[in-house]
Amino acid sequence: MQQSGDSGSPSFNPLAVLEFMSDTKEEAIAWLLSRIRAPQEAGGAGLLVEQLGPGVSAEQKDNLNLFLVGASWERLLSGAEDVGLFKEYSDGSMRGFTCVNKHNFKDFQGDGDGFLSMAECQYIIKHELETLRAKDETHVPGYSHAKLYPGKSIIRRLLSKGILIQMFPLHHKEELKRLSFSWYKKIKLSLQPLDKIRHYYGEGQALYFGFLEYFTFALVPMALLGVPYYMFDWEDYDKYVAFAVFNVVWCTIILELWKRSSATLAYHWGTLCRKKAFEEPRPGFHGVLGYNPVTDREEPLYPNAKRQLRIYLVSLPFVLLCLYLSLYVMMIYFQMEGWALSVHDQDPSFWTGVLLYIPSIIYAVVIEAMNLVYRYAAEFLTEWENHRLESSYQNHLVLKVLVFNFFNCFASLFYIAFVMQDMVLLSQSLATLLITSQILNQFMEAFLPYWLQRRRNKKMIRKVQKRRTPGDKELPLAEQVRLEADMSTYLGTFDDYLELFLLFGYVSLFSCVYPLAAVLVVLNNVTEVYSDAFKMCHVFKRPFADPAANIGVWQLAFETMSVIAVVTNCALIGMSPQVKAYFPESETQLILWTVAIEHGLLAFKFILTFLIPDVPKHIQIKLARLEFESLEALKKKRQINAGKCWKARSSGRASSEERRTCRL
């Protein structure tokens, strides 16, 4: 944290940036700044704010309403207590940080400088800004339509009214350089620096990269097993079945073991036992004024029945319509495929050979485009459903997007597998889809944004160089902040997880038809690590840390996929000619056996899920120990109180405090 702004006092460390509309009224800004600066006892946030200078390359169109937010160390420490940060205690356990006990925490030295990571400081700043509540103001000064109610978050209101454009944390050039060096700059065979990633980006990001790494390693045995199947064309009955059974069991086990790894990571990062803060309504939530039954505060209420109506009468039909459309596109693809085949058959040449691949590639591109368009529609609809909580919004969005993406990506494969029953075409399509979507994804999510960002960067550097001595490539703070403010916003790990989810689908659903899928996915994941790391560091604005304890709804999504995988794999095995040859006289017997085995595998899967504990033993012991200690402390406190009362009662003399506690 040596980075010191060239604007402001030397002790001021800028941590986050507030960007207002360029024509925001002076009085609104002055009022907000005074509220942010006011000490907590006076109902303020107790933070430091300074306006960003115009910078060397000041232009007419530059927004001058950029403010840097920071805080004193004492304020950050008390903020750490407010957000309920867990830190390592001197005895090695993780405990909720309290200012009273601060000297007993492991890395707390001197006055605590360096105790909190920059990501944690920024998270604290964000929390303190968001919980800055209106007092008796009825509206934002200068904006009579931006109404305020006592106890409501001011920043959320400003954001939803568009007065505040954005709030984002600053990058730290030095740290970022060090992180990116150990992360992806040197090509080497080593694990990702998860602790460093967590230190810089927070737990949510680090868990994503942890999962990506874990998932890649977990696929290696499958990939290794798949190679000889592909190379030697093993198609015997027993090997075939063995591979599918291995895959199905393996999927279950890796998902269970991931829960354990994730619990271990989250424990050491202090998010496993951390209590969720009370969830505020989303910024966009609107409704008729009323009283919240939980908090008794005045806030907009929106009847749940109305939301359910919107979900079931509008969103659900829309999703179904989209699914139908996706099916329709698929049928067109099969017609094109058939047409290309007939052209090739009539007059085979090099160009008709190429033509054979065209429909698949077009279809893969169309799928990606449809996913993208649908994504916007789903966001719009979910916004319109007007969910009160961010978590509920996220769940509904994820559900909508997942169902459609699953359908869109896998419908054609299901059709080929179970309606056309053409295993050769299935493995071809699988390969084409997998490879095309991988290339498209990597291009869309990393190289394209990077190229755009690079152009912007160069322009800015050129501008600065015009005014400064050439060779000084480091940008001054004002320019750096403006550059970051213009970067695209990172929208969370949603798309990254979605991509992994679909890849997992390709591997697990049809693994026994195309054993090379795992190899392709492993290769993809290795490059994915690099492109994701790169995009986090250079393409997007730094995101605020997200204190996640697990991968949330994605664990459920992956588990659902692995259940579907059992069904499809069993069906594929039952349909294979090798297996059919074992039941020459009776197809009924074959199907009954397949169904029985499938049910057995599903039962085994569920039993396995129960048998493997979600949290490793040593973490369980540590958690139990903490709980035991707090119970003991409570008991001791009660006994001391009881002892005091007993003495007071028997001696007949009692202080005023004793009188109060003992109700004498």
Next chain:
Amino acid sequence: MQQSGDSGSPSFNPLAVLEFMSDTKEEAIAWLLSRIRAPQEAGGAGLLVEQLGPGVSAEQKDNLNLFLVGASWERLLSGAEDVGLFKEYSDGSMRGFTCVNKHNFKDFQGDGDGFLSMAECQYIIKHELETLRAKDETHVPGYSHAKLYPGKSIIRRLLSKGILIQMFPLHHKEELKRLSFSWYKKIKLSLQPLDKIRHYYGEGQALYFGFLEYFTFALVPMALLGVPYYMFDWEDYDKYVAFAVFNVVWCTIILELWKRSSATLAYHWGTLCRKKAFEEPRPGFHGVLGYNPVTDREEPLYPNAKRQLRIYLVSLPFVLLCLYLSLYVMMIYFQMEGWALSVHDQDPSFWTGVLLYIPSIIYAVVIEAMNLVYRYAAEFLTEWENHRLESSYQNHLVLKVLVFNFFNCFASLFYIAFVMQDMVLLSQSLATLLITSQILNQFMEAFLPYWLQRRRNKKMIRKVQKRRTPGDKELPLAEQVRLEADMSTYLGTFDDYLELFLLFGYVSLFSCVYPLAAVLVVLNNVTEVYSDAFKMCHVFKRPFADPAANIGVWQLAFETMSVIAVVTNCALIGMSPQVKAYFPESETQLILWTVAIEHGLLAFKFILTFLIPDVPKHIQIKLARLEFESLEALKKKRQINAGKCWKARSSGRASSEERRTCRL
């Protein structure tokens, strides 16, 4: 609580009884009594104990080492805080009881007499006795082999060494009379007095009776629907399928709705939010001395690997052997059945007609006998596995017993349904098994013990009447206590739930073959309520209250059963001749459709489970409110502290306490 002992001071209310071995050494008893009587501040339990007088009918063989335990009101209130009792607050919410706040609780009047129910008082006494811990004693005085370690529960050690025979709560004649009158004495159409049952027996018992009642009402629609099916012999394809689909969906819905009802009950009884106390090792647990990694206390440790070995190398093979045996018995039954049929066919007469029913009845009796014997074996094995916690012991016992009972009761039905494919025999066997096991159960669990108990009671009354004036039928306290000490111990709700579980199996697994099953189960449940209530009040010792928040592992067991029911019902429908007629040319098509519908139903079931929230909205709001308030209180406290520190720091003067809190 007007019952006052004829021994002891007038203010002493006997609540529980401790029974020692008749030849226990004086010094051990004296030591224990002094520890129980010592105030809490001195490390004692702070309870009142008195020896029970010899009674009017004193005989040589009577055990004189019976002690009555009671407590003062203040002690009970502080005990209520210790066990974390939740009570209704003046604002209608449920809060953890604290002595400091006692006057703010709703029913707390005057000095609090009547605030706690007798069952709660007894639970507190039990808890306080069990948490009476050894200090520096190395062994129980007079018993050098009964070693003690600092911090270990004394009572558990005495129980496991057999010095203390039992500890049980006393009945309250007046209350019991009132309860039994409103419960089962008058035959009327009304709900069970769940609150009164909870008041007298505690939450675990009340939840069982609540579940029994709920389950009965939930089956009524099925029963009503089943009657016309049976009477008019509806065997059309569509009606058949409709009935099975209704059953399957209905099973899922009633189990989900039960979770909600149970949450509502548990909330109002204060067990929903109650924190589990730290679990002590079971009394029978043994091992090598070591340090518990959680509590750092010295206690016996038993390596988990050794326990796993015992489970997988001994218990599992044993269970499998028993299952095989059960299958063997089943095959003998089918041979007998075939032999009876051939005898009847050769020379049909009235007696051979009766003979036809004999094998089924014998088999039903053998099944019950095998269940009983297996139960003892399972208890022995689970004890031998040496589980550290009671909950882990219970889970392993329930699993063993459930698997065997399920297999034992339903194997023959599965065999008839899916191997013999004889639907007529299936519905006959189902009816025979259901009716026989119901009659046997009611007889074994209520009438037989009652008859035995009645004989004992009469003997005691006759003895007393010999010495007292005739006509005085009320027993004096000493005789009453001795009588209760001799009653059988109620072993918990295990057997009652197991019975309901098997009945649920009969109804759900093969409901579409024998639509009358639900009617029989409803009739059985109505009598079951009476016999269970009767046995609780008159056959068994009063049990200690068990503060349960739900029906625990049984919810899972019932849900598993309902999943299996989906599979069997779909298979039965697929096998029915009416459905087969719809697919005359292709059996494959039929099976594929059946499997597809089955998978659809299973998926629908799981989605339903997710969609229906486990806790009703109004309870959720109350819980959220409580959490919100505690968060707000914490924040306020921190802010007050911060304010104090700020003032102290800015004024330069600080009291010693301020210095401590603020680390100035």
